[in-house]
Amino acid sequence: MHFAEFDALLEQALRRYAAQERDGDVAVFDHWRATEADLARVERRLGVRLPHQYRRFLLRYGAGRFLFVELLPADEGRRWVETLLAANEPGSGFVAVAPVGTGDYWGFVVRDGVCEDAVSFRYQEDGAVEPAAADFLEFAATEGLRAGR
Template sequence: MELTEFEALAEPFCREAAEQQARYGFNPIEGLTVTAAEIAAVERGMAVTLPDRYKAFLTRFGAGLFGFVELFPIVPVPGRYDDLRTVNDQEFPDRDFVVVAPVGTGDHWGFPVVAGRCQEQVWFHYHDVDDDELVAADFLEFLAEQGLKSCSDRALERRD
């Protein structure tokens, strides 16, 4: 999925988020944006190249809460989050996988790494078994599915 296509899908959600901020003081889009230079510094420090669509998202929308997904920020937020590099230094120091979002169960979503380059595909990494699952062809497709769940999707999930 290209960024312009994702922006079109996200636009109604972003409007709704702004309304929620105004009405309730809660915004489901945290928007911890970063610069290309900040991303490059983390890539150098981690010795990996992050996927282009992931980097484009971070400069446009940012990390932190994005709907139903919480993304590790590139730049540490004191007292609030584990950042991308810290989590990956602890969980995947050999850099065969780069986690970008916790699932909340000890599992993570992230990218497999081949020769220092993160693949575009997003995978679900289980913390207790070695049986990762492909969840999306790229990061924007992943966020469209996981982060932009519609109100009707949420209502159906509550019924199940």
């Protein structure tokens, strides 16, 4: 998926949920944008290179609540919020980016210090990993915006 296609899906979601957010019924998006310095710090501490599309997403839209999914922020200044650095251990072979709420996570498999573009689902119980989306925008559209459901 490309950003132009994702932007169209996001615009539809914003229109659909704008009234609820405006009335305070539901927090739809947090928009906790990362900076290049935030992302460089995460990559340095975890010893990985994050996917370009994911980096661009955090710089452009941010993290926190993204409609139906929570995205871990890169910014360590968020009190009471789990961050990318708190949720991940260097050398684990997986970078968790979105908690499921059951101890499971969506994230990226790491090979030779480089995160795959595909988003995978990692089970807490046994560490098993299975593919979830071809790239981060597809994941954000499917799980976050519930596009195509």
